[in-house]
Amino acid sequence: MEQQNVKMKDLTPFSKVFVTKCTDYDVNNIYSNLKKSIGCFDDLSSFIKKGEKVLLKPNMIIGKKPEFHVNTHPAIVESIAKVVLECGGIPEIGDSPQRGTATELSRIIGYDKIASKLNIKIVDFTEPRISFYKDSKIYKKFEIDKKIFGYDKIINLAKLKTHASAIVSLSIKNIFGVISGPYKIEKHLNCRDNTELFATMLLELYNIVKPSFNIVDGIYGMEGDGPTDGVPRKLNMLICGNDGIAVDRVICELLGIDHNIVPIFKANKKLKIGEDNIKNIEILNENIDDLKVSDFKLPTTVSKESALPIKLLKRIVKSVLNDYFLTRPVISQQLCKKCFKCIKVCPFNAISNKNNLVKIDKKKCMRCYCCHETCEYGAIKIKKGLI
Ligand code: SF4
Ligand code: SF4
Structure with a gap:
């Protein structure tokens, strides 16, 4: 090359x-x-x-x-x-x-x-x-x-x-x-x-x-x-x-x-x-x-609507409500094996271990989903937001 x-x-x-x-x-x-x-x-x-x-x-x-x-x-x-x-x-x-x-x-x-x-x-x-x-x-x-x-x-x-x-x-x-x-x-x-x-x-x-x-x-x-x-x-x-x-x-x-x-x-x-x-x-x-399929399931992160007003609304909600309404990763404490790989992989230092519980700081999270793809135990789920 x-x-x-x-x-x-x-x-x-x-x-x-x-x-x-x-x-x-x-x-x-x-x-x-x-x-x-x-x-x-x-x-x-x-x-x-x-x-x-x-x-x-x-x-x-x-x-x-x-x-x-x-x-x-x-x-x-x-x-x-x-x-x-x-x-x-x-x-x-x-x-x-x-x-x-x-x-x-x-x-x-x-x-x-x-x-x-x-x-x-x-x-x-x-x-x-x-x-x-x-x-x-x-x-x-x-x-x-x-x-x-x-x-x-x-x-x-x-x-x-x-x-x-x-x-x-x-x-x-x-x-x-x-x-x-x-x-x-x-x-x-x-x-x-x-x-x-x-x-x-x-x-x-x-x-x-x-x-x-x-x-x-x-x-x-x-x-x-x-x-x-x-x-x-x-x-x-x-x-x-x-x-x-x-x-x-x-x-x-x-x-x-x-x-x-x-x-x-x-x-x-x-x-x-x-x-x-x-x-x-x-x-x-x-x-x-x-070979065509008509019911292939997309990720939870995909909104059914992609029209501009929804996009604008998302931006406003993001700034006003501090991201609480957006689709985001969440950690299932039941499934988490405390391997801490997600902490190492998060580019924005949004994940930490507090009192032996691995948690995501919503304010820091940029929703890049690196943690979601890294977790080998399926403990990081995608939670659908309200919009
Ligand atoms: S990568 Fe998964 S199992 Fe490991 S600490 Fe993070 S959430 Fe828990
Ligand atoms: S989605 Fe990205 S920014 Fe958010 S916690 Fe996971 S790795 Fe960090």
């Missing part, structure tokens, strides 16, 4: 997205579907050239086993690793989870078994390098891990999930993992509760990292209060493409999500990093009508 002076990607008139039906995590089936999908974009010898070093970047969020459908399923990682090896490439599995390292989480998720079976490395991103990107429109500085710059190609392996602040966590959101752990908190601090600003940062980061291919694991997705405390849902879909925005846009279409409410697409209207007009996206392979 080249460092600095990154140019904004030229949009081709049409982006292509491959959607296929996969009903289980059978590696042989996923492997052949991935090869078919890649074949629609490139021939295999150009997809990965002999000797190229390739980062496989799964979504490693917390240490949970595959049946919880919180992280990218190991079968997806194994299948694409086999394709890369077959092309003569050198795959490595890497990420920078918010808490813990890729090596530690891999032992729970099961990537360690793939690594030893296929003789590939698991890489921890623990060495941030501060780099400046003068062509980025808003964010000029990123603390991307040093090792990322050593890869010839990056394959983005996202998990299809809801997300309390981003609404959906798909290809674009998954790239946040290349930012070294502690600097993730700084990014949240910069954006406070401005979800569109955070989405702008993610888009600019995606444009710098430029994964050569995006694969979203939607065989089982997560609905409701994702990305860690939602409900797994069998969706039977694998979605791939080289334009992450187009991939994410097609997923919204499949799930019946109004993309206009998703911060990534609001930010993309200004930045134009990828194609978000569904009419300009060619959907390859399956008849997508068979």
Whole structure:
């Protein structure tokens, strides 16, 4: 990956997205579907050239086993690793989870078994390098891990999930993992509760990292209060493409999500990093009508209304009533195991341990939901506000 002076990607008139039906995590089936999908974009010898070093970047969020459908399923990682090896490439599995390292989480998720079976490395991103990107429109500085710059190609392996602040966590959101752990908190601090600003940062980061291919694991997705405390849902879909925005846009279409409410697409209207007009996206392979769902549950944080007067009202209520009426995280003292990970992860120092009770200070909380996604015990719930 080249460092600095990154140019904004030229949009081709049409982006292509491959959607296929996969009903289980059978590696042989996923492997052949991935090869078919890649074949629609490139021939295999150009997809990965002999000797190229390739980062496989799964979504490693917390240490949970595959049946919880919180992280990218190991079968997806194994299948694409086999394709890369077959092309003569050198795959490595890497990420920078918010808490813990890729090596530690891999032992729970099961990537360690793939690594030893296929003789590939698991890489921890623990060495941030501060780099400046003068062509980025808003964010000029990123603390991307040093090792990322050593890869010839990056394959983005996202998990299809809801997300309390981003609404959906798909290809674009998954790239946040290349930012070294502690600097993730700084990014949240910069954006406070401005979800569109955070989405702008993610888009600019995606444009710098430029994964050569995006694969979203939607065989089982997560609905409701994702990305860690939602409900797994069998969706039977694998979605791939080289334009992450187009991939994410097609997923919204499949799930019946109004993309206009998703911060990534609001930010993309200004930045134009990828194609978000569904009419300009060619959907390859399956008849997508068979895969569409009409009752996909969004996070509690999503208001049914998104009209301007409600937004204005929210701002007024926020200042006048000191946030008491807004949707926010709350800690269930029954479920809390006092691991204190949420205290360490909160960018705004809004969580503390008082008399052995972990509590959130409503006045300090910016509703970034980092604590919600970090809690491995489902003890941080999202409480719907009155508006
Ligand atoms: S709320 Fe969750 S993350 Fe926070 S201390 Fe309790 S168990 Fe740990
Ligand atoms: S308490 Fe949770 S949601 Fe509130 S600012 Fe801290 S991490 Fe973000």
